[in-house]
Amino acid sequence: MSQLRTTYRDTALSAVADNVDQARQRLGFAEQQLAEARTALDGGDGGEAAVGIRAAEEAVDQAEVLENAVEKLATDLSAAETAASDLIAELERETAASGVLPDPDGQVAAAVAATRQVTGLARDELSASPRDPFATLQRLQAADQQLDALVAGIRDAQAEQHRLTEALSRTLAGARARVAAAEDYIMTRRGAVGANARTRLAEAGAAAVRAEQLQTSDPRAALAEAQRAQALADEALATAQRDVGAFDGGGYGSDGMFGGGRAGGGGSDILGAILGGIVVNSLRSGGGGSSRRSGGSASFGGRRSGGGFRTGSFGGGGTRGRRGGGRF
Numbered sequence: 001m002s003q004l005r006t007t008y009r010d011t012a013l014s015a016v017a018d019n020v021d022q023a024r025q026r027l028g029f030a031e032q033q034l035a036e037a038r039t040a041l042d043g044g045d046g047g048e049a050a051v052g053i054r055a056a057e058e059a060v061d062q063a064e065v066l067e068n069a070v071e072k073l074a075t076d077l078s079a080a081e082t083a084a085s086d087l088i089a090e091l092e093r094e095t096a097a098s099g100v101l102p103d104p105d106g107q108v109a110a111a112v113a114a115t116r117q118v119t120g121l122a123r124d125e126l127s128a129s130p131r132d133p134f135a136t137l138q139r140l141q142a143a144d145q146q147l148d149a150l151v152a153g154i155r156d157a158q159a160e161q162h163r164l165t166e167a168l169s170r171t172l173a174g175a176r177a178r179v180a181a182a183e184d185y186i187m188t189r190r191g192a193v194g195a196n197a198r199t200r201l202a203e204a205g206a207a208a209v210r211a212e213q214l215q216t217s218d219p220r221a222a223l224a225e226a227q228r229a230q231a232l233a234d235e236a237l238a239t240a241q242r243d244v245g246a247f248d249g250g251g252y253g254s255d256g257m258f259g260g261g262r263a264g265g266g267g268s269d270i271l272g273a274i275l276g277g278i279v280v281n282s283l284r285s286g287g288g289g290s291s292r293r294s295g296g297s298a299s300f301g302g303r304r305s306g307g308g309f310r311t312g313s314f315g316g317g318g319t320r321g322r323r324g325g326g327r328f
Contacts, residue, residue, distance in 0.1 A: 001070060005130070008077055012132040015181040015237055016073050019066040022188065025272025026063040030056040032269060055278055062188050062276045069184040076177040080133035083170050084126055087140045088119045090166065091147070095119075098151050111150045118143040134174075141171065161219075168219050171226040172211055178233035179204050186240045190277035192247035193240045200236035204229045247275065 001020055004013055037052035095112045103109055118139055125136045148163060182201050186193050207229035214222035 009130045009132040015185045016070045023063040023066040025269045026059040028269035029273040030059040080137050084137040091119050115143045115147050168223045175226045175229040182233045182237040191275045193243045197236050197240035204232035
């Protein structure tokens with residue numbers, strides 16, 4: 001992450017900004033659960049031990065997803081830089097060709113000038129550090145769409161088809177990357193993420209699938225679906241990040257129920273497990289904060305069992321590796 005932060009802006013890294021810390025919390029929680037499972041086995045309570053082991057497995061699964069998400073984002077950022085550079089070159093060729101098209105009202109000349117301004121700025125952005133290739137590529141794609149809408153009726157059919165195919169390939173690749181980033185973020189923080197973000201993610205995945213299906217039969221419709229998938233995925237991620245921000249500021253962090261840091265029984269590890277949607281095995285006094293035994297219901301959707309909280313999942317199923325599902 002330190003190298004990525006040197007190269008890329010915070011806006012480009014927002015989906016994985018705290019992944020390293022989150023992964024450490026999941027692993028710390030897994031260690032705690034395994035220790036409690038060993039104690040339960042020594043006491044002859046195989047059922048309680050199994051619950052702890054299952055929670056530890058899920059925490060380790062999430063730690064792996066969090067780690068892999070950083071590597072995937074690094075790959076996606078590099079791909080976005082390449083796509084942006086390629087699009088700059090294509091737009092420069094297109095503006096040169098558009099300059100000789102019939103232009104009785106000057107609209108083409110104005111669009112060409114605007115496009116050249118965007119490509120010049122994009123070239124500077126791609127050579128700067130830190131940078132945000134996703135944002136640069138989106139601006140280039142918007143300029144490409146505007147120019148395309150203006151001169152599409154003037155270009156010949158073969159050139160039009162070529163540009164449409166290129167635009168679809170770039171946009172669909174970007175949509176896949178953004179859906180993947182949003183999915184990883186939401187899945188590993190599902191304890192805090194609400195229905196709106198999940199709905200946007202589901203819609204983004206559905207739009208991406210439709211874009212894939214329409215590539216050959218209707219590439220223009222496929223392009224529209226890919227653009228929609230990318231926008232919905234970005235909306236899902238932004239909404240999820242707001243949900244997590246509200247969770248972090250809602251009394252569960254450094255001054256809240258579990259306290260900060262690893263002191264006092266691994267409070268931050270338990271908090272990370274709750275954020276990840278892994279209901280804590282037990283919140284006993286001396287085990288990471290108050291047991292909250294008053295009242296008749298368990299905090300955070302957990303179920304009471306013998307004075308503690310049974311481990312399970314809330315806010316969704318298990319991790320993707322255990323769900324067995326694919327991206328979309």
